[in-house]
Amino acid sequence: MGPTQEVGCDLRRAFLTALLLASVAVAGRADTFYLTVAGLGGEQEYEQRFTGWAKEIEQVLKNEPNAKHEVLMGPQATKANIQAKLADFAKNSKADDNVILFLIGHGSFDEVGYKFNIPGLDVTANDLGAMLDKIPAHIAVINMSSASGAMLSAVQKPKRVVVTATKSGTEKNATVFSRYFIEALRDPAADGDKNEIITVLEAFRYAEAKTTKFYEENKRIATEHPLIEDTGKGEGVKAPTAENGQGLAAQRFAVLHTGSAAAVAKDPQKQALLKQKEEVEAKIDDLKYRKAALSLQEYRQQLQKLLVDLAKTQEALDK
């Protein structure tokens, strides 16, 4: 079974069955392990910024159910401590649990590869890859550091979600992507499908759009191009779609729950309604898939009818 949260709706039919299965599985909710590492700032301004962001993540995740959140910052953010925390996750997590690693700070890149800058010995992309490989759970790595694009090849695996703030190791300027990724966890607008769950894909899309806009608005040449990769092969993409095959795992990977969707799913008395709801949702997905084959009027009429059905079912569920 895949990660246990709700799904979005913009991938091809080939994914629909898998997505439906994922949504059915809400009842057996797994645990999520978070590790946030704020690396070396170098200057006071960056130190403050990085630790501030790490604290913000801590704050946002404070009420996340079934979650364990570890934060390493300042002198604590050493390679040994990172290794210890990830080893702990490896020991305590199960295959259907989720592990999310947030890296905030400066990264660097040379002929040898990517390094995340921390007190003492830096941690390399290969180090991180080796540490993560010991974890049985589903993994999302959110590397918001400069030059982070260079770490992709060392950590990517099938179904492992990797987000990088830059497209390569040569994008070495401090990033704004971090600010927007963290903002996504606070801004209800990031929850694109309004299911009260912010997935990695939603947060990525939000932060990527804001990052692009930041450079456009400020008339600056973009020095970072965020990417996401979750198939374990090839390069990351800016815009995951069914065509490029990216985004399926990220779409199902919850970072944060903002409402009570999961609680409803646990109520045995509502299973029939839930089933009915899922059937209507499947019909809607199917209709969307057939959109190109229908006239706009026909499509909108059918869509409206299904949406009314879904709304009525939801109304009954919420009673």
Next chain:
Amino acid sequence: MKHAATLGFLAIIAFTPFAHAQAQDGQPAESAACALLKRKGDAGATACYEKLLRSNNPAAVAEAMWALGNFRGANDAFRATVKLREKDPAPRTRWARMYLDHWQRADAADLLKEALELKENYAPALVAMAIMSSENYEADAIKFAEKALAADPKYLEAQEVIAQVHLEDNNPEKAAEAAKKALQMSEESLDGYAILGTIDLLNDKKDTPWFDRALKYNPKYGEAYATAAHFFIINRRYEEGIELYKKALALDPSLNHARSDLGVNLMRLGQEDEARKHLEQCYSGGYQSPETVNSLRLLDSYKDYVTFKTPTTVLRLHKKEATLLRPYFQSEFDRALATYEKKYKFKLQKPVQIEVYPNHEDFAVRTVSMPGLGALGVTFGYMVAMDSPSGRKPGAWHWASTMWHELSHVYVLEMTNHRVPRWFTEGMAVYEETATSPDWGDRLDPGSIAAIKGKKLLPIAELDRGFIHPTGPEQVTVSYFQGGKICNFIAEKWGWEKLLAMIHDFGANMTTVAVIEKELQLKPEEFDKQFLAWLEPQTKKTVDGFDDWRKSIRGVATLAKETKWDEVISIGLGLRDVYPDYVEAGNAYEFLAQAYKAKGDTAKQTAELERYSKIGGRDPELLKQLAVLQTEQGRKKDAASTLERLNLIYLEDEPAHQQLGNLYLDLKEGPGAVREFQALLAGKPVDVAGAHYGLAQAFVLAMRNDDAREEVVSALEAAPGFKPAQKLLLELSGKE
């Protein structure tokens, strides 16, 4: 006149002790003979140059190649000549003249610098410097020309440059005097005739004897009309300028620079097909000046624009932002025209067109060869081109203020039949900005403070110089400020009707001095005295305290960084009041608001941000912050006003549209909410479902249930599980 480099050769050849005899302008005697033929319009000039191609003098070969349009070959020949005559400033100067003819200003400047290092007072190089400065509307053109005349009192071209620059400065008396001096130096001063003829035409004389005299010398001297056209264009008399360019080309169809200018100006007036024809003719004929190439590129880009027409307006917007901009631009466009029609008591004869460019470089093409205009908007008769709000950093400028500024030009230009000095039309336009709303328009800037302190404001009789030939970029800004304040002063002391009367006087072709004397019953010197006395109390505190302010405001920034909020407040309050107009980055209002926020004093934080907004602050983040505070305090109408103000500054702000849309929903103002959520959607928001849902709610308020249903379905299409939207859909379905 503009391309005097190819036409200003002298008839009198003065031989020099160099290896080859040289003309006064430094070219070899043999090519000067060909130049003389060309100058007379003699058909034998081409053959003369072709013969020179076989000369054993590389300098003569270079001149011939240049004259025959082989710039690459000429470039090589000049390089060879310079190598042979390393200590001679002449070949460097001639090479520089060729570069000027080929739009390579920087290369020309380097060579002229080298020439003047070889010989400090080398007149041909000084004249070339004068021409270069004049073409760029720089203030030191006359200085170089006078220096050339000091070195060589018989240097005709130097005298001709002086005449041209005086006329560009809108000083026809001095220009005529200089042109007559040129004619005293040589009866064959074609540019002298051209300037005198131009002055006649600018004075609405139907014909002029001066052009006949030039044509007697050279029957194909179309340059005379091209010179006149240039002056009509810089005086914003575009249609007449276009006709003169056509006359120039009728006489001499090979005048490519005139053809290019014709194309550029036809384009400015919206006659795009004819413009393209001329520009393409230039381009295919090898005349690929930046103006020609840029204009053609701009014409090509028009396929990406959409045009919206009403009986009085034409609005051209880029496709990618048309949906977002249109409601706001159309609304201000209509409001400005209605206001001005009443205020100026004048009805425009045809629709006004506004073009809005998201790419500043596209907009810049519109300003090519237009001196002294602000870089935000430009008016060509009934045509206005301006930057889009997206063309600059958020909060960098006020687009509505710029639009009203430009539309004021349309009225003043039309009412005067384009016979108005630049200082007045710019002054009126600046005046209108703050007359529309006190928080619009530019604030008192450091350059103007320095000018006031250094007593460098120009006398009213010479204020045009500050626009056309400024001593530096800051003098343009200062002149805008001064022009605006002068109109303010007149309106305040003599009333708006006097400004209207002045517009009509200028339309009757009266000079600034005559208009001031007639309408205000003052000598210009007395006017200047009274104006400065009026201005002083308004600016004294800032001017006197500016130096200290500049030093101290940095300290406040440091204190804010160190979170020493009490000190920020105690020092910041004083600094704010010394220079209240300063609303740019690092302003006192922002630091004070930060300090009050840190101390938890929301009331003072709000008050400070309100003060900032009222005096013209434009930072979108600070304005949004203010709107949030006002909303939290239950002052939703004030919050909406704050965000409406932001809409006139920057339109690409997704959260601001959402914030304002929600406020209008709370205030039950359907149309406003509809506009804001439509703007939100036009910006392709991250939260598509939320935006459609907001618009659906707005349509419900506006009693447009069918539209509401469409929007709520769109919201649910993006997010089927979106509960509030589901609820609204059921409500709307129940109403069916």
